Amino acid sequence: MADDIILDIRNVTKTFPGVVALSDVSIQIHHGKIHGLCGENGAGKSTLMKILSGVYPYGSYKGTIFYENRELKLEDRAIRQAIEEGIAIVYQELTLVPSMTVGENIFLGKEPVENGVINWDKLYADTRQILEKYKLDVPPNAVVKTLGVGKMQMVEIAKALSENARILILDEPTSALSESEIDKLMEILETLKEHGVTCIYITHKLEEFFRITDSVTILRDGKTVATNPTSELNHETLVRHMVGREMKERFPKNSRKPGEVIFKVENLVATDPNEPSRKVLDGVNFDLRQGEILGIAGLMGSGRTELVTTIFGEYGNIISGTITMDNKTLNIKSAHDAMLHGISLVPEDRKGQGLVLMQPILRNISLANLDRFAGFFRIDQDAELAAANQQGKNLSIKAANLQDRVDSLSGGNQQKVVIAKWLLTNPQILIMDDPTRGVDVGAKFEIYKLMNELAENGVSIIMISSELEEVIGMSDRIMVMHNGRSGGVLETQGVTQEKIMAIATGIEA
Amino acid sequence: MNLSFELKKRFYDNIQTYTIILAMLAVWILFTILTNGFYLSPQNFSNLFRQMTVTSFLATGMVLVIVTGNIDLSVGKLAGFVSVVVAYFQANVWNTIFPGQPIVAAALSVGIGLLVGALFGVLQGYIISYMRVPAFIVTLGGMFVLRGGILIITQGKTIPANQPGFDQIAQGYLSPAVGWVAALLVVALLFLNMVRSRARKAQYGFEVSNLYMDILGTLFFSALVIVYVVVVNFYNGVQVPVLLLAVTAVIMAYVSNNTRFGRYAYAIGGNREAARLSGINIKRNIFLVFVLMGFLCGVAGIVLASYVGYGTVAAGEGYELDAIAACILGGTSTLGGQGTIFGAMIGGLIMASLTNGLQMLNVPAAYQYVVKGAVLILAVFADVYFKKNR
Ligand SMILES: Nc1ncnc2c1ncn2[C@@H]1O[C@H](COP(=O)(O)OP(=O)(O)OP(=O)(O)O)[C@@H](O)[C@H]1O
Ligand SMILES: [Mg+2]
Numbered sequence: 001m002a003d004d005i006i007l008d009i010r011n012v013t014k015t016f017p018g019v020v021a022l023s024d025v026s027i028q029i030h031h032g033k034i035h036g037l038c039g040e041n042g043a044g045k046s047t048l049m050k051i052l053s054g055v056y057p058y059g060s061y062k063g064t065i066f067y068e069n070r071e072l073k074l075e076d077r078a079i080r081q082a083i084e085e086g087i088a089i090v091y092q093e094l095t096l097v098p099s100m101t102v103g104e105n106i107f108l109g110k111e112p113v114e115n116g117v118i119n120w121d122k123l124y125a126d127t128r129q130i131l132e133k134y135k136l137d138v139p140p141n142a143v144v145k146t147l148g149v150g151k152m153q154m155v156e157i158a159k160a161l162s163e164n165a166r167i168l169i170l171d172e173p174t175s176a177l178s179e180s181e182i183d184k185l186m187e188i189l190e191t192l193k194e195h196g197v198t199c200i201y202i203t204h205k206l207e208e209f210f211r212i213t214d215s216v217t218i219l220r221d222g223k224t225v226a227t228n229p230t231s232e233l234n235h236e237t238l239v240r241h242m243v244g245r246e247m248k249e250r251f252p253k254n255s256r257k258p259g260e261v262i263f264k265v266e267n268l269v270a271t272d273p274n275e276p277s278r279k280v281l282d283g284v285n286f287d288l289r290q291g292e293i294l295g296i297a298g299l300m301g302s303g304r305t306e307l308v309t310t311i312f313g314e315y316g317n318i319i320s321g322t323i324t325m326d327n328k329t330l331n332i333k334s335a336h337d338a339m340l341h342g343i344s345l346v347p348e349d350r351k352g353q354g355l356v357l358m359q360p361i362l363r364n365i366s367l368a369n370l371d372r373f374a375g376f377f378r379i380d381q382d383a384e385l386a387a388a389n390q391q392g393k394n395l396s397i398k399a400a401n402l403q404d405r406v407d408s409l410s411g412g413n414q415q416k417v418v419i420a421k422w423l424l425t426n427p428q429i430l431i432m433d434d435p436t437r438g439v440d441v442g443a444k445f446e447i448y449k450l451m452n453e454l455a456e457n458g459v460s461i462i463m464i465s466s467e468l469e470e471v472i473g474m475s476d477r478i479m480v481m482h483n484g485r486s487g488g489v490l491e492t493q494g495v496t497q498e499k500i501m502a503i504a505t506g507i508e509a
Numbered sequence: 510m511n512l513s514f515e516l517k518k519r520f521y522d523n524i525q526t527y528t529i530i531l532a533m534l535a536v537w538i539l540f541t542i543l544t545n546g547f548y549l550s551p552q553n554f555s556n557l558f559r560q561m562t563v564t565s566f567l568a569t570g571m572v573l574v575i576v577t578g579n580i581d582l583s584v585g586k587l588a589g590f591v592s593v594v595v596a597y598f599q600a601n602v603w604n605t606i607f608p609g610q611p612i613v614a615a616a617l618s619v620g621i622g623l624l625v626g627a628l629f630g631v632l633q634g635y636i637i638s639y640m641r642v643p644a645f646i647v648t649l650g651g652m653f654v655l656r657g658g659i660l661i662i663t664q665g666k667t668i669p670a671n672q673p674g675f676d677q678i679a680q681g682y683l684s685p686a687v688g689w690v691a692a693l694l695v696v697a698l699l700f701l702n703m704v705r706s707r708a709r710k711a712q713y714g715f716e717v718s719n720l721y722m723d724i725l726g727t728l729f730f731s732a733l734v735i736v737y738v739v740v741v742n743f744y745n746g747v748q749v750p751v752l753l754l755a756v757t758a759v760i761m762a763y764v765s766n767n768t769r770f771g772r773y774a775y776a777i778g779g780n781r782e783a784a785r786l787s788g789i790n791i792k793r794n795i796f797l798v799f800v801l802m803g804f805l806c807g808v809a810g811i812v813l814a815s816y817v818g819y820g821t822v823a824a825g826e827g828y829e830l831d832a833i834a835a836c837i838l839g840g841t842s843t844l845g846g847q848g849t850i851f852g853a854m855i856g857g858l859i860m861a862s863l864t865n866g867l868q869m870l871n872v873p874a875a876y877q878y879v880v881k882g883a884v885l886i887l888a889v890f891a892d893v894y895f896k897k898n899r
Pocket of ligand 2: 171411412
């Protein structure tokens, strides 16, 4: 075995009841390099990483893994053992304790102890040090649930880094990050690489592979398709290996003509319900036409999510300003109200807000739509199943059976379930908060097509996205937010990423 | 789909149900051996099922309460309170207004019992969901209030409730012939349901499950019903309260799976935030769960009064614990979001089987509690263990 191979995965096969997640996978990972892992939703990427991190311990899979020229056998306290071996992982789904502070989370399970008592001063001092080292702008004593998903993701990364890792596994770390935070992460990875840390990097944002990785392995249906040095790959070959066919465009064409203005937000000012002195929205203005897709861009914390959840009646306390629909002023107090007005929201956090994880896929898809399947009393379960089947097909949800628990799906497929659920509600206005997070390129295209179709049928869509390319590729107009304010609404024709970033960062108004 | 694959899949999907059924059979076999077979004699078998009824009515409602992530500690005392109220009206009120009309009196008693139960449910439910006081506290308080209520009505004395007519509710039996008719009706319904569901599936173009598998399943349940009727017909016949319980359980199982109300309960317990964002009116739903729970306490209280034949100070003491235990034994998750009525009924049967068997062996009451507590913990441990080692 070559000396510079730190991790040698040989013929690994892993099955779940009814599913072969990995079949005979072999990958060699070189010391000190950044190795990309690429594949469609459900290809088996996360499963492989969970084997390396001890979630699926030795004996629950077939095949062998050599780590630093020894066979890696993570057995009894497998997860702890992996950490002690220097294998750290940032999971695809957040694993922080929401009610604890940033510091408590980072040191969870390894709190500095003095005479049997936790030394809180040291804990917070160390936390501050770690955060500063990686230039993460998060207060050490902030309670995690008060942070946005992006910040949580950074805390998650800091937590993994605090372990003195030899191998750092990142499973879609950027899916919830904005461009500037991604830049920051890339810098951190470069620094780690200089320090000799090996990294395995999973993402659906393919350009990141070209930006950061040294080589890329492509998985399809649980099998290794190819491993190539990144320099020998380009976007097209990557996509072809991944989905098994050619994909010319990233965004489907459309020929829609938006109609009259049906929805209008004027001078909206709102405060944080948990902290009434803090303004989260500070003068938002926009209108939405029938059959239009309006993109909302902006940095993390610029108030994008706060805006849509406030419109949906679930977040901010509105201080002033008006929301009108069909020339009538709306006074929406809850999600229930909003839905009665024909407004639906695909929420940002699939695990916390979108899904009932312990329930079957079917019930998750139908949950917001039971009214249409129910008479006065009885739910027509066959109609329910038929509709869910149709959605599953439209969005190519990769599931053995819709009766399986939704948490047995891969992350991207869970996201598709959330989208399926909300598409089924037949809204007049569909608000989507980062809808394609963690979804592979092929399925994204299908979702874009469905969105275009809806818009052509007169549905108005508001789409938040951290991916500027997506915003530009899909929207008719783009509203850029900065510090809780709407920095103007741009026609997508002729707009550039630079222009949007300038407004988002406050350089331009 | 091929038969053996489907069998396997059904087995894995329902492993929890099978574990608990096996546990129940184990309890039965053990007691049958210890009592030289008398345990499963038709008479004891018949009594065993009668004994499970009162707390099992409570358990049917408790499943939904726990599924939504709540708890109701007042159910035992509410059933007890209803039983003394009903006894009071039976003994002191109806015979002065409608002398010599036992059926009218019994019907009115049922009405009063259901009303009292439901009203108390409305009150508790309102405080819990609309005034946002935690269910644990509201129902703990409710328990004290009801204990006082029972003392006020009984004045510390025992009130008879064994009037003819009323006593039939918990002590009546169907004649063997009527029992047979009922059994055949159930079997016919089971088959009709199977055929209709297959037809509907085919109409929607779904993959229809294996015909033999469906027939086998339906035959199995039909056989259970028939064996049950054969055995109890050796004693007095099908017990009226068991029939009432069966009907209640079927309705509750249907409600929990096939209505919005039931589905929402599971979603609220599974992920409150996701449920809220799905436009579900959480307050109303939880309110209704407690109203339903109160109503079922009314049913349990009526059966209780008829069963013991009087209303007493101690009525319903500790029943909430049996009902909760039945749910937990039957696989209801204390964290909310998961649990079935069917499981809770088996859980209730296990609790009753233990009580009955231990009494038969003349085990002192003190040790009966010890055994029941240990079994509860053991059963949940076994469940955790099997799930982990799947
Ligand atoms: N606990 C589980 N039980 C059953 N099946 C599972 C379980 N976990 C994963 N699977 C299945 O294994 C396959 C691979 O899933 P995995 O999560 O590894 O995909 P992935 O490549 O990470 O996809 P994504 O890009 O969507 O994150 C999927 O078909 C998934 O449904
Ligand atoms: Mg994954």
